[in-house]
Every structure is written in C-alpha cells, then in structure tokens.
Amino acid sequence: MTTPAYVIRPAGPADIESFKQLREIAGAGFTSLMLDDAAMAAKLALSEASFASAAATPGTERYFMALEHVESGVLAGCCGVKATIGATPPFFNFRVIREAQSSRVVERRFDMDILIGVNDFTGCTEVGSLFVRPEHRAAGVGRALAQSRYMLMAAQRERFHDQVVSELRGVVSADGVSPFWEAVGRHFFKMDFSEADKLSATTDNQFILDLMPQHPIYVNLLPESARAVIGQCHKDGEGARRLLEWEGFSFGSVVDIFDGGPLMTAPRDHIRTVREAKRVRLAAHADFASPRRALIAAPAIKGFRCTPVRAEIAGEIARVSPAALKALRLEDGQDALAWVDNEG
Template sequence: MSYVIRAARPDDLQHLYEMAKLTGGGFTNLPPERRALKAKLDRSADAFARADDTLVDELFVLMLEDTATGEVRGTCQLFTQVGQRHPFYSYRLGTLTQHSRELDRTFRAEMLALTTDLEGSAEVGGLFLHPGERAGGLGLLLARSRYLFIAAHRPRFADRILAELRGIIDEAGGSPFWDGLAGRFFGMNFQDADQFNGVHGHQFIADLMPKHPIYTAMLTETARAVIGLPHPSGRAAMRMLENEGFAFENYVDIFDGGPTMTARTDRVRTIAEAREARIVAIDSDGGEEALVATGHLTKFRCAFGQVRSVGDGIVLSTACAAALGVAEDDVVRHVARVL
C-alpha cells in the first residue's frame, strides 16, 4: 500500500467526523461535533487559499490518504501563530523557596501559575491515526509531514513552536487533573467540559479560573500525580517530539494537565535537516529511506520513498514519484526517515 499526506478538502468532513468519534475524549483539536469540524475545514480552506507569505493566525489541516483505495486514515493540524484571536493560556509549574530562621528550615512549594508565555507560537497538533493503521510508520509520516510543510512555507509560521499532548484520562473518561482543580470552579464534569471545549475552545476556563498561583499541595493526590504526564497513547508521540528537539519546560495544559512541548522552529530536526533537490531520474533500484514532499499550499504532498544522491540531484523511487505526482526535473524536499 502507498499513503500520501495531502491538504484537507471540504469533502473530508465525514472522514474527520468518523475519526473524531474514535479519539476517546480529551482530544481538543478533533471534537466529535460536525459544526466544529466544518469550522476547522473552512478555516483551513481560507489558509490554503491565501497566497501572501506573511505571519497571521491560521490553521492548516492535512489528511493521510491511501492512494490505492482513496480512503482517509489519519489527519494532523498546524497552527501558524496561536493566541492572536484569544489569549493562549497554560499553567507553568514552578517552585517557591522560602526559609525560616526560627525553624532553621527551608521550604519549597510547587506552584501552578496561569500564564500566556507561549502566546504567538506556532503549534502542531490534532494528529490522529486510525487504530487499524498503527503500524508501518504512518504515525511518523503524519507527524513529520507537518515539519516539511512548515519548511515549505516557513515565513507563515512563528519562530517558536509548541505541541500539547493529551493528559491522563481515567477508565471512566474522567480527568484527575480536571476533577482536582478546574472542575471545582465550574460545576461541570470532565466529559461535559471536554465537549464544550472542543466546540468553543478553553477560553471559558481561563475566564473563570483563579488568576493567582495555585499550590499543588492543596490539590488531591490523584491530581498532583498526573501533572505534566501524557496519556498512555501519547507516549510515543512525546518520544517523537523529543527526537525532533522539543522539550518539556514545565508548561501544562489548563484543561487536563498534559505536557506542552516546545522548540525553536528552525531547530526542529526535520526542518533543519530537510534538503531540496531536483529529480534526475526515477527508478526502483533502492536508496535511503526518506520522507519526500513536494508542492505549495493545496498542492502539497508528502510520502515515504527511497532517495539516492547523484551529484546535485536525486534518484527517486517509482512508487513515491507516483504518490507525489512528480517527474524528472521536478524539485522535492527530502529528509532521512530515521532521525
């Protein structure tokens, strides 16, 4: 089978909706609500239609398609600059150190402070791969295609980039972090808040949450235990982010306490190591396993392929060339599959 990453289209709404129903909750960027998903596709269409290479608040949605059957099996999203329409809130986990002479003791208190430090960053998110396709590296293709898209449209993305990982959700679909902190202020369980959040965003949380720092010692033990931890299904994604150069710098999601990973955009490994080259030949005689991308905006496509360097150009594998719709003398961007 051959798979390709392509720009989302309006007729992908049903595909997105079917995938959204499989996420299991807490997946903010892919809510199982048609109106919210259509709004995402409309916003993405506007971004793809804008030809001006300037930095504004935009959303691009990409889809993973089986070229043999036309079935859509995954999706991912890119935000060019968050926090421009509404404040982008996070909790920053910090420590307050105090010393008592009388007791001759030093006390260190861990605190959560509401912050907009990450406002203005680009964001990669909304990655979902159909459960039946979680083999063969397709998750890697989805994740890293986003960086090749950024490389191809670099002026349209901020200089810092973040990725929010879903936090811990229990077997009943609840969030220990929500129950121990935010839920106390809203009279709303996590499932209801999750649904509202997916449609309307989490501005309502920021509006009603206390703005002063919160001592983690005042939270329940179950809430404290999950701060900064990814959902088990997100551990592999966290490792991929770390391989790309992202780091956890004590920022957590105000909704479920999941970790926020950050990096400098130009230092993301796939972006830094990607190279442009002209195709001098197409054959199936082998080469280095690579991710290969071509095209601008709606014509963007990305797939796995084999690449051999020949002088200043490359020889590209036949199947990859067919998936991308490229021929000799076309220019592609490629990066090694193994980091």
C-alpha cells in the same frame, strides 16, 4: 518500499464523513476532533482556505492534514499546524513554579510547587492533532505523519513563527475522567471535563478567561491522583512525546489547564526535520541500488503533499519511483523537498 503506502495531504470539506469516523475512534480528550458536525465542516473549510492562501507571514491559517492510505483511499489519520496561536482564541496554560520555603527558627527548608495561570505563548506556531487509526500504526507511519508538519514548515518557513509549541493530551480515563480536572478545573468551572474540552474546541475561550483561577494553586494541596499526572501525557501520546523530543522539543514546566498534559516547545529552525530538509530535483527511477527511508514533499504550501518512501538522494537529485511521483502529483524533473533518514 519504493512504492508509497501513504500520502499526507491537505484535508478539506470532502473529507468530512471520514473525519466523523475518526472522531469516534479517537475518543474523549482528543480536542482537535471533538467537534460537532458544523464545527468540523468549518474546520475543514478553513484548512482548505489556508492551503490556498498566498500569505507571506504567519496569520490565522490552520493547516489540517489527512493521512491517506494510497491503495484503499482510507483516511487513516490526521495532523495539523496552527500558524499563530494566542490571539483569537487566547492560549492559556498553567506554569509550574517552584518556590523555596524556609525558617531558621524551626530549621526547615523545602520547595513548594505552585500553578500559575499564564498566556505566555501568544504569537507562536502550534503543531498538534496527531492521530493514527490503530490498524494503521505500522512501524514509521506515526513518525512520518508527525514529520510532515515540519516538512510543511520547511517548504515556506516565513509562514510560521520562530517558536513552535505542541500540547500533548494529558491523562484521561477511557470514560473521559481527568484526575487533574477533577481536582482543579471542576471547582472553578463547575462543569464536566468533556463539556469544558468541547467548549475549548468550539468557542473563543472567553469562558476560560472568565472562570480560570486568578491566584496561584499550591500543588501539595491537590490529591495524589492529580499531582501524579501533572506534566504527564496520555498513554496513547507517549509515542508522540518521544517524536517531539527526537525533533528537539523540550518540556518547560508548562501544562494544560484542563488535563495537566505537558506543553513542549522548540525554536522552529532547531527542529530536526526543518533543519535537515533540503531542496531537490526529482528523477523518476525504477531500479534502486541502495534506497534510504525518506520523506519527499511538494516544495510549497499550495498543493502540499508529502509521502514516506524509500529513495536515492545524491546531491540535489532525488531518485524516486513513478508511484511516488503520482502520489505527490509531481512530475519527473520538478523541484521538491526531501528529508533523508541517515539512521536507517
């Protein structure tokens, strides 16, 4: 459709009631939303300030975005980008290392996987917080929401680091039990997974530095239930993983220290949407001969908005409907950023 059904826009303090509802729907383990009301308000205020910032380099900005259903105004989902991670708070993970064990005496050789605590991703940019309400998970909506984060990067690359990471939610049951946490974290932190998850979202994570394992952990010593989920994502995150892989992210044997979920990484300029997005000039159009699925976005972080819509892109001109211009709060003849789906 040439008329947009959704727009992705900056989230701010005015959205707090909608995000409280989203928090209840997302459930245990979705750290980005597992905040009390005060922490949620602070998160939204920081997002508003980040979008208004005139920063020329990546700093402490936290860009949190809302997926809004245009017709109803309902907040249907969210996503986010952290300009810099690893400084405050620290960004801890387990790296899975494979060691060879051998003995000529007994003619045995085998490999052993071990978990080592690391803080290797200081000074990277992180994308995450991807969530869509179940009733809005129509074809292409989650993908467009995920891509909006890379359109934000493409708008002003200098405000993001060269390396981008994404943590995927690990395997957690409906009642909030993580097999990996029960086998590893609980023994060191002496608390439930939900409490640790909440602390990681609302504190400076000093408790992780204080209590995390200081020595390698042999994976073979863990129960099968824990071994089976190392590097695996929650069933609701399988689509997000496929989207990351489509963009060029890969899994490098680094996992979350709480739930064992995978950490995906990619060089910023190798991310497909960042690489393929281009500057265009908008032209209001009512009739389309052969429109293609596209993402059209404002060309800067301040005032950023992005919408999935069908458009005609010819050279440096993007023909879009007046409704698309309205959703973007842009006018005929203004510059924008466009990504075109050449696969369909």
